[in-house]
Amino acid sequence: MAFRLRKFYLPILLLTMIGSLGDASAQTATRETPRFLVYFDEFSAKLSDEAKSVIANAAKRARETGAKGIVVQARASATGKPETNKYLAQTRSSIVADELEDDGIARTMIRQEPIGQTGSSDPTVYNRRVDIILER
Numbered sequence: 001m002a003f004r005l006r007k008f009y010l011p012i013l014l015l016t017m018i019g020s021l022g023d024a025s026a027q028t029a030t031r032e033t034p035r036f037l038v039y040f041d042e043f044s045a046k047l048s049d050e051a052k053s054v055i056a057n058a059a060k061r062a063r064e065t066g067a068k069g070i071v072v073q074a075r076a077s078a079t080g081k082p083e084t085n086k087y088l089a090q091t092r093s094s095i096v097a098d099e100l101e102d103d104g105i106a107r108t109m110i111r112q113e114p115i116g117q118t119g120s121s122d123p124t125v126y127n128r129r130v131d132i133i134l135e136r
Contacts, residue, residue, distance in 0.1 A: 034061055036132040038096055042079065045091040047099060055096060058132040059103035069135040070105060072096050074114045077127035086116035096130045 036058035038051045047055070062070055074093035076085035093112040101107050118127050 033136075034058075034065070034067075034134040036061075036134075038130040038132065040092060040128045040130075042077065042128060043088070045088060045095050047095060052099060055099045055132065056103050058134070059100050059105050062105060062109075062134050065134065065136070067109070067134040067136060070100060070110050071131075071133040071135060072100070072110060072112045073131040073133065074112070074116075075118045075127055075129055075131075076116060078117050082117050086114065089114040089116045092130050096132065100132070 036054050038047070038054050040046070040051070058070070061067075072093050074089040074096070076088045076092070078085070090112075093114040097107070097110045097112055100110055
């Protein structure tokens with residue numbers, strides 16, 4: 001039997017999903033692994049002021065908590081060619097790493113992991129992001 005959502009469950013589910021994504025550049029942290037999310041416009045690697053603020057907060061938190069390292073995982077949506085998206089992810093990763101360095105993090109502490117194309121062909125902002133993960 002196929003699972004069907006009743007009409008009144010769908011809006012609640014959508015609000016929960018939207019609420020979990022946060023705004024254009026969000027910071028999330030769990031007890032085990034602090035994680036900061038930097039979002040990008042489609043086909044862009046340009047940092048917004050909000051993205052720079054998220055990166056600065058990640059750098060500050062890394063210094064305050066004595067993080068052992070920082071992983072920069074870059075993603076691109078599945079819109080376009082996979083090789084172009086891989087290049088875009090690499091570029092986003094480098095730009096975020098450069099910004100972390102500008103914010104006082106030693107380059108030797110930063111490990112870049114450009115993942116490239118993720119998700120479906122849905123070009124939503126969630127797939128166009130860099131995760132900054134603080135290692136303890």
